[in-house]
Amino acid sequence: MGMGPMGVAMRTVLGALAMTMVVVASAAAGSDPVSSPPGTAPALIPMPAEFQPGQGTFTLDAGAGIAVPAGDAQARQAATLLAGMVSRVRGLTLDVRDGGGGAITLALDAAAPVAQVEGYALAVTPQGIRVTARDEAGLFYGVMSLAQLLTPEGEGRGPVTVPAQEIRDWPRFSWRGLMLDVARHFQPLDSVKALVDQMAAHKLNRLHLHLTDDQGWRLEIKHYPDLTKVGAWRTPPTVGGPDAPSPRYGGFYTQDQIRDLVVYAAARHVTIVPEIDMPGHGQAVMAAYPKIGITGARPPVAVDWGVNPYLFNVDEASFTFIQTVLDEVMALFPSTYIHIGGDEALKDEWKSSPRVQARMRALGLKDENALQTWFIERVGQYLAAHGRRMIGWDEILEGGIPPTATIMSWRGTKGAVDAARMNHDVILSPAPTLYLDSLQSRRNDEPSGRLAIVTLADIYAYDALPAELDAEQARHVLGGQGNLWTEYMMTPWHVTHAIYPRIDALAEGLWSPKDRRDWRGFLGRLPAQLARYRHLGVDAADSAFAVDFTVEGGPNAALAAGAATVALSNQAGFGAIRYTTDGSAPTPASARYEAPLRLTLPAILNAAVFSDAGQMLAAPRRYDLIAEALRTRQSGELAACPEGEMGLRIPLTPDATTRGPVFNVNLFDACWVYPKARLNGVTALTVRAARLPRNYGLAHDAVKVRSHPATTPNGELVVRMDGCDGPVAATVPLPSPAKAPVQFPLTTPLPVATGEHDLCLTYTASIHGPLYAIGSVSLQAEP
Structure with a gap:
């Protein structure tokens, strides 16, 4: 951020310690922050650049003062935020004071030890705590670090004792971003502000709002009121049956709300970067103002996720529209950067339009890709003329x-590397690694999202500086950004689950020096942050720590033996696993898992993960070692058919306002495999079936959708033995969509068989109707 106003130069902090500053514990030094003695590394996320332990401690009591420079509104704002967080998390009341002294002193100082922009120095001595910086952003980030030091792990309330130490810290990258798609599923203003709060606490400084897309226009534009009157609303698709139809879905931000958000974020040193997508992803625009499109026809606001065909026209009327919209956008958002999208613009409409082709020839452009470059650059020049x-x-x-372009690279890193080599600034945001709508684990209890699994460790390991760039080219790397697309993130809960705690890994990767980062050390610091989330009402995902159950030899071996050897683990390999076998919930006093457990069927195993301080890191998970459960495979446990893959975990309804069932699907083939089904004594099979909207814009990939021939009006569920080319074992007609609910059971007898067989389950319903899915498959056996 920019340099803040400077007061009279103040004395530097702990000058004697400045000559003895050491870096924090790191792998390069051969040390491990997790096992280091207490006090040798601060429990901060992101990890600071430099750290020096001191002698003694300082105890902060209720009523202690936070002294800020008289008349410094931003310093007072930071102090107020600090007091609020400490009060909510620790129950400790602090007093913010203008001028004078206090147990905590905040000061802007032109001679502060850290010269880097956004940097700060934080010193704790037995006499008190002092935060200094040369700019307002640095002072704010020092306060955010102090807030963490004052709220350590544990459920303690009241006074807090902090080890003496000195921290000097500054960011590695200037762009530390997060993108929130509010176009696909609208997010309430309060939820966006809560995200800003946590971004600021993690020293992230760019909130990229994806405000427009085919499925909705979310920003009030005074000159074009139909953009929100029409373009902000859609009618969700239905799939028939007695279920109530979905109400109209949508929402938008008024200009007053945006002004309020921009001010709110700026006070926390977060810049809101708006995105107005063009020339593609424009169906909501054409629904409101069809003349801006190619054909002049008015489509509905899109309900299909994916890639839709509607493009902006390239005539002067279209640019008048764009420039007028951008005038209002620039008046609302002071951000230097304005995002104009430019992605997934199918060129079919341009190719088929005689007027567009004539325009292209008049401009001397060789093809439609060159036309898009011309289009984008014309918009870029308009922004540049206005100082953006x-x-x-x-x-x-x-x-x-x-x-004039800065490139945000999402299709891997090649785009960023190419652009940086041509002296253009770049921001790294590659899929799937930094796509937060990707699932965090393969667990059955994960909500909807993309099935490319992106774990906490994956994000932590990512480095936003491509190794292919030399030192001069690397200067063009502004930083990185995590993206959260909301096709399958319907509610604020889904957004929260997807972001936290992966935001912690993202923040450390973008702020901390590369050689200071350490995965095990990060895990050791994370429990304190998870505790803060609970106190602040942030429902963070526990996927990295949740207990996974592995049965030796698999469920079939347990069924055959009447007993099972069960191993317990978790994704992060961190924390103490505690378990019970009597049906009770595990506590820190429950038996600690040390080795695989031998259990006789039937049995119920409950397990949870705790930190060394006794804090629960993941809610209890249950594993039922009973015959019915061992013969059942949930949607996420079914395999893809040989010629496809499960790419998505989707909800029952696309615009649900609450959590509900989810289904793993391959959009190109309604086919699943129950692998190695043990059929000894099995007489029947029951599928928990679902009928979902087929609302996917597959564009040129639509020809890849596989159709299976049906023999009844509504199609069938066909079960084949020993693979998808094997003999038919059973066929069940599907009920009429007009009469059956969207979820229904399908039960069919199976022929007598023994041993293990792959069961292939295929729907033969028309590919032009609803999308049929499987929630679970259960085998029924003789008592």
């Missing part, structure tokens, strides 16, 4: 890089 800079997704490189 343009960002576009890496597709805008395909026709030649627009001269």
Whole structure:
């Protein structure tokens, strides 16, 4: 951020310690922050650049003062936020004071020890705590670090004792971002503000709002009121049956709300970067103002996820519309950068339009990719003329890089590398690693999202500086950004679950020096942050710590033996696993898992994960070692058919307002495999079936959707033995969509068989109707 106002130069902090500053414990030094003696590394996320332990401690009592420079509104704002967090998490009341002294002193100082922009120095001595910085952002981030020091792990309340120490800290990258898609599923303003609060606490400084797309326009534009009157609302698809139809879905932010959000974020040193997507992803625009499109026809606001065909026109009327919209956008958002999208713009409409082709020839452009580059650059020049800079997704490189563009690279890192080598600034945001709508684990209890699993460790391991760049080219890497697309994130709960605690790993990767980062040390610091989330009402995902159950030899071996050897683990390999076998919930006093457990069927195993301080890191998970459960496979435990893959975990309804059942699907083939089904004594099979909207814009990939021939009006569920080319073992007609609910059981007898067999389950319903899915498959056996 920019340099803040400077007061009279103040004395530096702990000058004697400045000559003896050491870096924090790191792998390069051969030490492990997890096992280091207490006091040698602060429990901070992100890890600071430099740290020096001191002698003694300082205890902060209720009523202690936080002294801020008189008249410094931003310092007072930071102090107020600090007092609020300490009060909510620790129950400790602090008093913010203008001028004078206090147990905590905040000061802007032109001679502060850290010269880097956004940097700060934080010193704790037995006499008190002092935070100094040369700019307002640095002072704010020092306060955010102090807030963590004053709320350590544990459920303690009241006074807090902090070890003496000195921290000097500054960011590695200037762009530390998070993108929130509010176009696909609208997010209430209060939820966006709560995200800003946590971004600020993690020293992230760019909130990229994806405000427009085919499925909705979320920003009030005074000159074009139908953009929100029409374009902000859609009618969700239905699949028939007696279930109530979905109400109209949508929402938008008024300009007053945006002004309020921008001010709120700026006070926390977060810049709101708006995205107005063009020339593709424009169906909501055309629904409101069809003349801005190619055909002039008015489509509905899209209900299909994916890639839709509607493009902006390239005539002067279209640019008048765009420039007028951008005028209002720039008046609302002071951000230097304005994002214009540029991704997934199918060129079919441009190719088929005689007027567009004539325009292309008049401009001397060789193809539609070059036309997109011309289009994007014209918008970029308009922004530049108004003192702004343009960002576009890496597709805008395909026709030649627009001269004014900064590139946000999402299709891997190649776009960023190419652009940086051509002296353009870049931001790294590659899929799937930094796509937070990807699932965090393969567990059955994960909600909807993309089935590319992105774990906490995956994000922590990511480095936003491509190794292919030399030192000069690397100067063009502004930083990185995590993206949260909301096709399958319907509610604020889904957004929260997807972001936290992966935001912690993202923040450390973008702030901390690369050689200071350490995965095991990060895990050791994370329990304190998870405790803060609970106190602050942030329902963070526990996927990294949740207990996984592995039965030796698999469920079939347990069924055959009447007993099972069960191993317990978790994704992060961190924390103490405690378990019970009597049906009770595990506590820190429950038996600690040390080795695989031998259990006789039937049995119920409950397990949870705790930190060394006794804090629960993951809610209890249950594993039922009973015959019915061992013969059942949930949707996430079914395999893809040989010619496909499960790409998505989708909800029962696309615009649900509450959590509900989810289904793993392959959009191109309604086919699943129950692998190695043990059929000894099995007489029947029951599928928990579901009928979902087929609301997916597959564009040119639509031809890949596989159709299976049906023999009844509504299609069937066909079960084949020993693979998808094996003999038919059973066929069950599907009920009429007009009469059956969206979830229904399908039960069929199976022929007598023994041993293990792959069961292939295929729906033959028309590919032009609903999308049929499987929630679970259960085998019924003789008593």
